[in-house]
Amino acid sequence: MSLDLTLHHFPLDPASRQVRLALGEKRLAFAEEQVRYWERPASLVKMNPSGLTPVLCVGTSRDPLVLCEGRAILDYLEETHPEPPLLGRDPAERAEARRLMQWFDRKFDYEVGGFILHEKMEKRLLGLGAPDLASLRQGREALRGHMLYIDSLLADRDWLAGSRLSLADFAAAAHLSVIDYFGDVPWADFQAVKTWYMKLKSRPAFRPLLADRWPGLAPAPHYDDLDF
Numbered sequence: 655m656s657l658d659l660t661l662h663h664f665p666l667d668p669a670s671r672q673v674r675l676a677l678g679e680k681r682l683a684f685a686e687e688q689v690r691y692w693e694r695p696a697s698l699v700k701m702n703p704s705g706l707t708p709v710l711c712v713g714t715s716r717d718p719l720v721l722c723e724g725r726a727i728l729d730y731l732e733e734t735h736p737e738p739p740l741l742g743r744d745p746a747e748r749a750e751a752r753r754l755m756q757w758f759d760r761k762f763d764y765e766v767g768g769f770i771l772h773e774k775m776e777k778r779l780l781g782l783g784a785p786d787l788a789s790l791r792q793g794r795e796a797l798r799g800h801m802l803y804i805d806s807l808l809a810d811r812d813w814l815a816g817s818r819l820s821l822a823d824f825a826a827a828a829h830l831s832v833i834d835y836f837g838d839v840p841w842a843d844f845q846a847v848k849t850w851y852m853k854l855k856s857r858p859a860f861r862p863l864l865a866d867r868w869p870g871l872a873p874a875p876h877y878d879d880l881d882f
Contacts, residue, residue, distance in 0.1 A: 659684035660718075662698065662709040664691050665866040666775060666835060668767065669724035669759070670708040671828035676728055676821065678859025680735045684710075692779055725755070728821060740821045751815035754807075754822035758829050762800055767829060769793025774836045778870060794838060801844045808846045827854045831863055837874030841882060848882065855880050 661677070661684050663670035677684050689698050694705045701709045702722035710727045711718040721727045732741055741748045770793035773785035804826065807814050815822040830851065833839050841848040854860055864878040876882050 658713055658715075658718075660687060660711040660715075661685070662687045662689050662701065662711070663707045664689055665863075666771075666832050666868060666871070667691070667707050668763065668825075668828040668832050669706075671831060671863055672724050672821070672824050673708045673710065673727050673731075674862065675824040675828065675859050676731050676740060678862065679738065679740060679819075679824075679857070680731060682731070682735060690779075692776070724759070732821075740819070740824070742816060742818050742820050744816070747816040747818070747820070751820040751822040754814055755825040758822075758825040762826075762829050765796040766793050766800060766833065770797070770833055770836065770838055774838075775832075775871060794840075797833065797838065798840065798843075801840065801847055804847045804850075805844050808850055813850075823850075823854060827851065827860070835866070835871075835873045835877055837876075852880065852882070 659677070659682060661670070661673060663674065663686065665671075665688060689695065689707055691698060691705060691707050698707070698709065699705045701711070701720050704722070706723070708724055708727060710721040710730075712721065713719050721730055728740075732739070741751050769789045773790050773793070777783060777785060804814065811817070813819050813823050814826055830839055834841075841851070855864065867873065
């Protein structure tokens with residue numbers, strides 16, 4: 655089934671990146687509209703009262719189906735385009751994928767992104783001054799704990815939720831990739847996680863993320879290097 659898809663997103667938003675990865679993996683062509691969500695543009699608030707990205711419009715511009723928030727969009731894509739399946743075929747593996755998606759979207763985002771991305775990205779976008787070093791240190795310490803957890807999962811699994819690539823991998827990679835954009839992921843200390851991430855970076859769906867750039871926010875030199 656061919657659909658007209660338009661994704662309203664911010665390139666360095668982990669939720670938007672998860673949707674972009676799912677669209678790419680399912681080989682669904684889509685148009686892009688980059689949004690400065692922090693400016694609360696009326697067009698975005700009209701589509702999504704929360705004023706947040708991502709928003710996916712399905713169908714014609716005259717009468718589109720408007721889907722808001724990352725999880726709702728991902729569920730829609732999985733239900734309407736089930737191949738390839740991105741939640742696994744086994745019920746237990748699907749439950750584990752959903753658990754890990756929640757882990758990264760809530761726990762990781764609060765403990766890591768809430769500090770590192772706020773200090774390195776949001777403050778600059780909002781003109782709030784220099785990063786607070788204590789907050790950066792707290793975020794980096796939490797990041798190491800999460801890296802240890804990912805490492806423990808990969809000790810017994812091919813992918814985070816089990817034997818198949820899933821939305822759990824995309825959730826983790828979306829959050830880590832934005833942290834990596836700013837050069838804060840300690841890859842050298844977590845070789846299993848680095849190898850897993852390299853596999854993801856090599857997938858065609860991931861390539862557009864590596865090309866992301868935002869004015870005034872330069873990526874780390876290794877950001878788009880497939881082999882680090």
